[in-house]
Amino acid sequence: xxxxxxxxxxxxxxxxxxxxxxxxxxxxxxxxxxxxxxxxxxxxxxxxxxxxxxxxxxxxxxxxxxxxxxxxxxxxxxxxxxxxxxxxxxxxxxxxxxxxxxxxxxxxxx
Amino acid sequence: xxxxxxxxxxxxxxxxxxxxxxxxxxxxxxxxxxxxxxxxxxxxxxxxxxxxxxxxxxxxxxxxxxxxxxxxxxxxxxxxxxxxxxxxxxxxxxxxxxxxxxxxxxxxxxxxxxxxx
Numbered sequence: 001x002x003x004x005x006x007x008x009x010x011x012x013x014x015x016x017x018x019x020x021x022x023x024x025x026x027x028x029x030x031x032x033x034x035x036x037x038x039x040x041x042x043x044x045x046x047x048x049x050x051x052x053x054x055x056x057x058x059x060x061x062x063x064x065x066x067x068x069x070x071x072x073x074x075x076x077x078x079x080x081x082x083x084x085x086x087x088x089x090x091x092x093x094x095x096x097x098x099x100x101x102x103x104x105x106x107x108x109x110x
Numbered sequence: 111x112x113x114x115x116x117x118x119x120x121x122x123x124x125x126x127x128x129x130x131x132x133x134x135x136x137x138x139x140x141x142x143x144x145x146x147x148x149x150x151x152x153x154x155x156x157x158x159x160x161x162x163x164x165x166x167x168x169x170x171x172x173x174x175x176x177x178x179x180x181x182x183x184x185x186x187x188x189x190x191x192x193x194x195x196x197x198x199x200x201x202x203x204x205x206x207x208x209x210x211x212x213x214x215x216x217x218x219x220x221x222x223x224x225x226x227x
Contacts (some may be wrong), residue, residue: 101154
């Protein structure tokens with residue numbers, strides 16, 4: 001049981017916009033800690049996709065992150081086949097004094 | 111180009127101690143903050159613990175009694191030990207690097223699969 005809650009799966013057609021939610025509590029996202037997002041392709045290590053509301057160099061602006069209250073959200077616009085992957089959210093938890101992750105969301109491009 | 115590489119035995123017997131190393135090319139271990147993360151087959155990510163550049167460590171409460179993160183005396187490798195392992199500890203283990211306290215995990219190793227059997 002993950003501390004942060006994500007939908008197990010989302011899907012969308014090429015070109016569409018999808019969002020992935022990440023629900024936390026007042027000891028993590030609700031306490032003001034940033035939400036980071038990682039993308040994991042099969043058999044590979046997770047890779048940083050979004051940190052807070054920012055993108056690392058090389059990540060297209062089709063990807064964006066936001067936060068409101070105790071939840072964070074990852075939005076992907078102009079969906080492409082190559083976006084098929086597992087996506088994980090992460091935040092800091094002041095009760096655990098460490099990182100917490102979401103359970104991951106599998107994105108399928110129809 | 112930062113490259114991280116985990117290494118260690120791929121098979122550990124139940125009740126024994128799992129020991130892994132993480133080598134970073136391109137920079138000193140002691141200049142950054144480090145985390146160990148694991149991922150059971152087909153499941154999500156679990157934070158194991160961290161070591162800051164000042165040597166401070168903190169561990170996931172669910173693992174705290176069994177885990178130790180340290181830097182070897184040559185300060186070229188990060189180490190993870192997990193004692194009294196069970197089948198539930200079977201996972202791919204990753205080391206990851208971050209800059210500051212709340213910075214994201216910017217660089218990850220490729221991971222090493224450890225099976226407890």
